[in-house]
Amino acid sequence: xxxxxxxxxxxxxxxxxxxxxxxxxxxxxxxxxxxxxxxxxxxxxxxxxxxxxxxxxxxxxxxxxxxxxxxxxxxxxxxxxxxxxxxxxxxxxxxxxxxxxxxxxxxxxxxxxxxxxxxxxxxxxxxxxxxxxxxxxxxxxxxxxxxxxxxxxxxxxxxxxxxxxxxxxxxxxxxxxxxxxxxxxxxxxxxxxxxxxxxxxxxxxxxxxxxxxxxxxxxxxxxxxxxxxxxxxxxxxxxxxxxxxxxxxxxxxxxxxxxxxxxxxxxxxxxxxxxxxxxxxxxxxxxxxxxxxxxxxxxxxxxxxxxxxxxxxxxxxxxxxxxxxxxxxxxxxxxxxxxxxxxxxxxxxxxxxxxxxxxxxxxxxxxxxxxxxxxxxxxxxxxxxxxxxxxxxxxxxxxxxxxxxxxxxxxxxxxxxxxxxxxxxxxxxxx
Amino acid sequence: xxxxxxxxxxxxxxxxxxxxxxxxxxxxxxxxxxxxxxxxxxxxxxxxxxxxxxxxxxxxxxxxxxxxxxxxxxxxxxxxxxxxxxxxxxxxxxxxxxxxxxxxxxxxxxxxxxxxxxxxxxxxxxxxxxxxxxxxxxxxxxxxxxxxxxxxxxxxxxxxxxxxxxxxxxxxxxxxxxxxxxxxxxxxxxxxxxxxxxxxxxxxxxxxxxxxxxxxxxxxxxxxxxxxxxxxxxxxxxxxxxxxxxxxxxxxxxxxxxxxxxxxxxxxxxxxxxxxxxxxxxxxxxxxxxxxxxxxxxxxxxxxxxxxxxxxxxxxxxxxxxxxxxxxxxxxxxxxxxxxxxxxxxxxxxxxxxxxxxxxxxxxxxxxxxxxxxxxxxxxxxxxxxxxxxxxxxxxxxxxxxxxxxxxxxxxxxxxxxxxxxxxxxxxxxx
Numbered sequence: 123x124x125x126x127x128x129x130x131x132x133x134x135x136x137x138x139x140x141x142x143x144x145x146x147x148x149x150x151x152x153x154x155x156x157x158x159x160x161x162x163x164x165x166x167x168x169x170x171x172x173x174x175x176x177x178x179x180x181x182x183x184x185x186x187x188x189x190x191x192x193x194x195x196x197x198x199x200x201x202x203x204x205x206x207x208x209x210x211x212x213x214x215x216x217x218x219x220x221x222x223x224x225x226x227x228x229x230x231x232x233x234x235x236x237x238x239x240x241x242x243x244x245x246x247x248x249x250x251x252x253x254x255x256x257x258x259x260x261x262x263x264x265x266x267x268x269x270x271x272x273x274x275x276x277x278x279x280x281x282x283x284x285x286x287x288x289x290x291x292x293x294x295x296x297x298x299x300x301x302x303x304x305x306x307x308x309x310x311x312x313x314x315x316x317x318x319x320x321x322x323x324x325x326x327x328x329x330x331x332x333x334x335x336x337x338x339x340x341x342x343x344x345x346x347x348x349x350x351x352x353x354x355x356x357x358x359x360x361x362x363x364x365x366x367x368x369x370x371x372x373x374x375x376x377x378x379x380x381x382x383x384x385x386x387x388x389x390x391x392x393x394x395x396x397x398x399x400x401x402x403x404x405x406x407x408x409x410x411x412x413x414x415x416x417x418x419x420x421x422x423x424x425x426x427x428x429x430x431x432x433x434x435x436x437x438x439x440x441x442x443x444x445x446x447x448x449x450x451x452x453x454x455x456x457x458x459x460x461x462x463x464x465x466x467x468x469x470x471x472x473x474x475x476x477x478x479x480x481x482x483x484x485x486x487x488x489x490x491x492x493x494x495x496x497x498x499x500x501x502x503x504x505x506x507x508x509x510x511x512x513x514x515x516x517x518x519x520x521x522x523x524x525x526x527x528x529x530x531x532x533x534x535x536x537x538x539x540x541x542x543x544x545x546x547x548x549x550x551x552x553x
Numbered sequence: 554x555x556x557x558x559x560x561x562x563x564x565x566x567x568x569x570x571x572x573x574x575x576x577x578x579x580x581x582x583x584x585x586x587x588x589x590x591x592x593x594x595x596x597x598x599x600x601x602x603x604x605x606x607x608x609x610x611x612x613x614x615x616x617x618x619x620x621x622x623x624x625x626x627x628x629x630x631x632x633x634x635x636x637x638x639x640x641x642x643x644x645x646x647x648x649x650x651x652x653x654x655x656x657x658x659x660x661x662x663x664x665x666x667x668x669x670x671x672x673x674x675x676x677x678x679x680x681x682x683x684x685x686x687x688x689x690x691x692x693x694x695x696x697x698x699x700x701x702x703x704x705x706x707x708x709x710x711x712x713x714x715x716x717x718x719x720x721x722x723x724x725x726x727x728x729x730x731x732x733x734x735x736x737x738x739x740x741x742x743x744x745x746x747x748x749x750x751x752x753x754x755x756x757x758x759x760x761x762x763x764x765x766x767x768x769x770x771x772x773x774x775x776x777x778x779x780x781x782x783x784x785x786x787x788x789x790x791x792x793x794x795x796x797x798x799x800x801x802x803x804x805x806x807x808x809x810x811x812x813x814x815x816x817x818x819x820x821x822x823x824x825x826x827x828x829x830x831x832x833x834x835x836x837x838x839x840x841x842x843x844x845x846x847x848x849x850x851x852x853x854x855x856x857x858x859x860x861x862x863x864x865x866x867x868x869x870x871x872x873x874x875x876x877x878x879x880x881x882x883x884x885x886x887x888x889x890x891x892x893x894x895x896x897x898x899x900x901x902x903x904x905x906x907x908x909x910x911x912x913x914x915x916x917x918x919x920x921x922x923x924x925x926x927x928x929x930x931x932x933x934x935x936x937x938x939x940x941x942x943x944x945x946x947x948x949x950x951x952x953x954x955x956x957x958x959x960x961x962x963x964x965x966x967x968x969x970x971x972x973x974x975x976x977x978x979x980x981x982x983x984x
Contacts, residue, residue, distance in 0.1 A: 335801030352800060356846050368835035369783060369860045369927030370766030370951060373825060380836050381822055387815035390584055394804060403798035405811050406846045415787050415837045415856035415895075425846035429800045464846075496800030520801060 123252065144485075146546055147255035150309045151535040154247040157191060158534065162225065162235045171525030172235055173293040176228035176270035177205070177303025184227055185307065188242065188267055195250035197265055203316050203362070204280035206307035210288055211249060213261040213549075219325040220262035221548050222508070223248065223541065224278065226271035226501055231295060234527025235270070238487035240269050241330040248545060259549040261325050268500045269307060273459035278302055278503035283318030288315075324508035325552040328475060329501045330541045331512060332529050336520025337493060344536050345483040345490035346514025347476050351502045352429040352494050355436055359386070363456040365412060365420025377455045378523030379422040380410055386447040386458070390426065393442050400494060401430040401439060413525065426460075431468050469502035475511025475544065482543035488536050497522075509552065513540050555918065575916075577977055578686035582966040585678040592658065592674065592699060593666045602956030603666050604971040606726040607659035607701035608734025615658055616738065618961040619673065619698055626681035628696055634747050635711035636700035636740035642680060644692040644980075647863040649758040651693035652979050654679065654972065655931055657702035662726060664703070665766060665958025667948065672761040673698050675969035679976060688733070689982040692756050699931045707731055709934035714749030715847070721745075731756035755939035759906060760932045761972045762943060763960050767951025768924060775967045776921035777945025778907050783860040783897030783925050786867055790817070790878070794887040796843060808886045810853040811841055817878040817889070821857065824873050831925060832861040832870060857891075862899050862925045879912065905982055906942025906975065913974035917960025920966050928953075940983065944971050 164184035165174030174180040185207050189199040197209030210220065225241025245265040254257070271314035273295040276285045290301030290311050301311040310316075333339075333346050363379035387405050394403045408424040424441070426438045444460050449457035475490070482491035493514065501510045515537035518528040596605030596614035605611040616638050620630040628640030641651065656672025676696040683690070700708035704726040707716045721732030721742050732742040764770070764777050793812035818836050825834045840853040857874070859867045875891050882889035907923070914921035924945065932941045946968035949959040 166936065180704035333801070334798050335803070336806070337803075354800070354847075365960065366764050367928060367951070367953065368833065368837060368858050369785070369929070370953075371927070372766070372768075373822070373833055375767070380839065382816060384815040384836075387812060388819055391804070391812055400803065402799065402802070402804055404809075404847070404849055406799060406814075406841065406843050406848050406850055407844050408811065410837065410839050413838050414837070415858050417837050418835055419837055427799050427846050495778070496802070497798060498800070518894070520798070521958075522801075 130152070145257070146543055147251050147257065149247045149535065149538045149542060150250045151531065152260055154319050154535060154538055155531040158239060160187070160245040161239055165229070167232060168548055169232055169525050171232040172229040173231055174227065174229045175231055177298045177306050178272050178295050178296045181228055182307055188227070188246065191246050192265065193390055195248070196253040197249050201308040203302040203310040203313045203474070205307035206277045207267040208284070209249070209265045211253065211263045213259045213263065215260045218261045218553065219323055219544060220264040221259065221267060221325050221552065222264045222327045223545060224266040224268055224327060224329050225331065226268045226500060228270055228272050230272045230523045232525060233523050234525055236271065236332045236410045236527045236529045237330070237334070237522045238271055240515065240529060240534055244534065244541050247538055251542060252359065252390065261546070261549050266548050270300065270303065271319050271500055274300065275498070275500055275503055276496055278500035280314050280317040281319045282503050284317065285314055301517050316408050318473060319507045322509055324504065326472070326475065326509045326540065326548040327501060327504050328511045328513065328548060329499060330537050331499055331514060332517040333514040334345060334497045334517060334520060334522040335399065338516035339484050339513060339520060341491070344488040344515070344533065345479065345540055347479045347492045348471055348492050348512035349476065349489055349492050350470040351499055352431050352433045352496055353433045353436060353466065354427060354466040355440065355462060356425060356427045356461055356464035358461045359424050359426055360459050361451060361456050363420050366418045368416045368418055370428070371418060375515060376418055379456055380419040382451050382454045382456045382458065383408065383422040383424055385450045387424070389446050389450060390443055393439060393446065397439065399430065399435065401435060402429065402496065403428045429496055431470065433468050454460055466498060466502070469505035469510065471511050472509035475509060475548065478544045478547035478551070479511060479513050479540060480546045482540040485543065486536065486539055488540065511544065513537055513544065560937045562668050570649040576688070577579055577974055578682050578688065580678045580682045580966060580969045580973060582962065583968055585674060585966060586962040587679070589670060589674040589795050591618070592670055596660065598663060600663055600956050602663040604662055605658065605660045605662040606662055607704050608725050608729045608737050609727045609977050612659055613738055616698065619658070619677065622677050623696065626677050627684040628677070628680050629751045633737040634709050634741040636735040636738035636743045637708045637725050638698040640677070640680070640696045642684065642694045643696065644690045646691045649692045649984065650754055651695040652690065652756050652976055652983065653697055653758045654976060655697040655699055655760050656762065657699045657931060659703050661703045661954045663956060665956055667958045667960045668765070668953045669761045669762065671763055671946065671960060671965055671968065675761050675965065675972050678969055679973045682973060691984065692980050694976070699753060700732065701725060702866055702931055704732065706929070706931055706934055709931035710751045711745050711748040713832045713934050713938060714746065716745055722890050737900045738930060744877060750938045752938055753877065755935065757903070757934050757940045757979040758932060758939060759908065759942045759944065759972065759975055759979060760930055761968050762930055762945060763948040763950060763953065764945040765951060765953040769947035770951060772922070773963065774922050775919040775946070776910065776971055777924045778910045778947055779902055779943035780907065780919055780923050781862045781899055781901040781925055782865060782930055783927055784864045785858060785860050785895065785897040786871065787858045787895035789839065789892045790857055791890050791892055792853045792882060792887050794851050797849045799847045799849055802849060807849055809849050810887055811850040813841065813882050813885045813889065814853040814855055816881045817835055820856070820877050821874055822880060824870060824877065828870065830861065830866065832859065832866060833927065860927055862901065864899050900936035900941065902942050903940035903970070906940060906979065909978035910942060910971060910974045913978070916974065917967065917970055919971065942975065943966055944975065
């Protein structure tokens with residue numbers, strides 16, 4: 123069946139990809155997927171995954187390849203101070219801020235070949251298709267390969283001026299600090315402030331990415347119109363009880379931090395599910411002290427992460443969770459405390475870009491749906507600087523950050539064509 | 554108030570310790586507590602605790618001191634093949650097996666000065682008091698200082714012939730393997746089989762120990778008549794779910810191993826409390842994989858320990874726990890498995906020894922209560938060889954294995970006097 127369906131697609135593709143009734147071209151699907159395929163060679167490991175972590179030799183070699191592709195697309199490449207590779211084609215109208223397409227090519231250790239990469243390859247292909255088709259934009263067009271998305275988004279965050287100096291000394295996912303890594307790519311971390319943008323410096327920003335959940339894949343939908351990148355809050359929750367002998371301490375004399383942690387974790391789910399919506403909460407890490415089978419834990423520390431597009435909702439639900447947890451702790455003769463250690467505000471996408479993406483999908487006769495991004499992306503770094511938009515394409519089984527990450531050539535091509543039409547629409551809209 | 558109460562005790566002590574209306578003497582309270590105090594010097598650390606771990610220099614030096622004390626008590630000391638120090642006084646009737654008093658002097662690292670030590674010092678004092686008072690027993694009397702109670706009970710377990718050869722290569726709590734440790738004390742681990750006893754080799758066994766719960770201390774009771782040492786079973790429980798992105802995976806699509814672990818831990822308590830009795834269950838260790846705040850745990854492994862005097866009850870309750878846990882796992886789209894990694898059968902004390910202990914307390918006008926031992930003791934190693942008995946004295950706040958371990962001189966003296974009368978009773982009874 124699959125083979126027959128593929129044959130059907132090949133036979134039908136001239137129809138499916140015929141340019142709609144306007145001047146806009148469609149991308150070269152073969153070329154796009156061939157360049158994406160070539161990218162796999164930079165850091166492919168024995169597991170079939172990618173070890174192209176930020177600031178590695180593989181990362182640098184891949185950027186050299188991308189730089190040559192940019193030239194073919196009439197994008198003038200330059201390395202900025204944060205190690206971002208920026209390819210730029212000037213526009214027809216002088217003085218306009220650029221329309222920017224961004225994504226990344228660095229992977230987690232033993233990651234996949236699609237997360238981030240699809241967006242970069244599609245961005246360059248869109249620029250090349252526009253160039254070769256003789257389509258000139260009013261705005262300059264920039265395609266940016268952000269550095270180190272996976273290890274801290276410091277490439278894109280340098281545009282927001284939010285990379286603290288002390289971060290440069292932090293270890294990256296490879297063998298270098300962030301500062302040394304930027305230098306390795308040709309950046310100048312001591313001049314990071316030169317990257318900082320203000321509203322107006324970028325006309326509009328769009329990013330194509332694989333969806334890291336399985337919603338599009340499961341529903342068989344081609345295009346996700348991203349409503350925003352969810353906000354994230356993370357806390358360490360500490361239960362203080364009393365460590366005691368597991369044999370000699372009767373059940374009614376215990377101050378069992380593990381029991382309280384268990385009751386609270388179950389209660390978190392109850393509260394999260396008590397309101398409609400797509401909010402999620404996760405307890406991913408838990409440590410018990412002293413952590414021996416024959417000692418009642420005197421202390422348990424666990425993480426709580428909550429995500430939603432609506433920060434107020436996160437605040438309201440977390441307040442309920444903490445109030446309930448405090449009661450549970452008191453009932454069990456323990457104390458509980460909550461320390462937030464991470465906050466990433468929600469980044470809502472621009473309404474007109476959402477409309478452009480949706481219309482592009484409609485024009486191309488592709489199915490689409492509105493959805494939040496549960497994962498973080500470089501786009502969020504630019505939320506206070508420019509109107510932002512994101513386009514999702516399916517990822518098989520929602521897998522990401524693993525060698526088995528996969529998006530089909532057809533899905534990638536569809537996404538690139540939506541990106542092209544969205545960019546053209548942004549060029550018209552954001553003057 | 555405390556000082557006035559202590560003064561009252563001192564003034565009243567001649568009355569409290571007057572020999573009851575039979576021939577049996579009472580121990581020399583000052584001497585007993587002075588020898589116990591001297592023992593603290595062998596391994597005392599800066600925290601005020603004891604680092605007299607098994608097979609250390611401190612352990613060996615303390616045994617030399619005890620050997621000299623044994624001689625003063627007319628106990629002929631010898632080191633057996635397992636590194637147990639055995640002091641023996643012959644009895645009046647030839648051919649009888651010995652009545653044995655046993656305990657230990659090794660501590661956990663940074664342990665206390667009472668756990669085990671009280672039993673050894675009281676045992677030697679009882680022998681000395683009997684000797685100096687001209688009381689001759691029909692049976693030989695042996696006082697045994699078991700080696701390495703805290704690190705595996707291999708001293709007492711050599712009497713049961715249950716020390717496997719491979720254990721000798723295991724690391725002890727100090728810097729030596731168990732085999733090298735025994736040699737260091739003068740033992741011969743290659744001849745461990747010589748220690749193995751069969752029923753009849755020991756007439757009866759008794760052990761005085763601090764209670765490691767807080768029951769006697771809280772209730773203000775002087776003597777615990779130990780009904781037995783609880784059986785212990787320990788399992789590793791593994792929940793297999795699916796590790797997934799904490800942002801992109803909706804709540805209803807999760808296979809969250811942490812949530813299931815939490816529900817099961819709460820359920821364990823419900824089931825344990827659903828039957829009357831003193832059974833206890835503890836989850837002391839839990840590991841989540843991969844263990845990151847932003848990843849739904851795909852796997853959680855946690856320990857379950859259950860203790861009770863009744864092994865059938867442990868079996869029945871654990872069956873209920875596992876059946877319920879399996880349902881919880883299935884309801885949440887995960888799998889759960891249970892692997893027992895430790896089993897220590899319950900050791901029930903001899904009825905007539907319990908009666909002797911209780912009567913001794915009554916005669917001495919000391920309050921007493923029947924109770925299980927929730928902690929393990931050397932006595933359990935001998936359960937299939939000889940009738941065993943145990944006497945508990947209070948431990949302040951139930952603390953053990955810590956520098957703050959404390960039992961008062963009065964409580965220790967009371968325990969020693971109960972021990973003396975119990976030993977005399979055993980001498981009459983077990984011919």
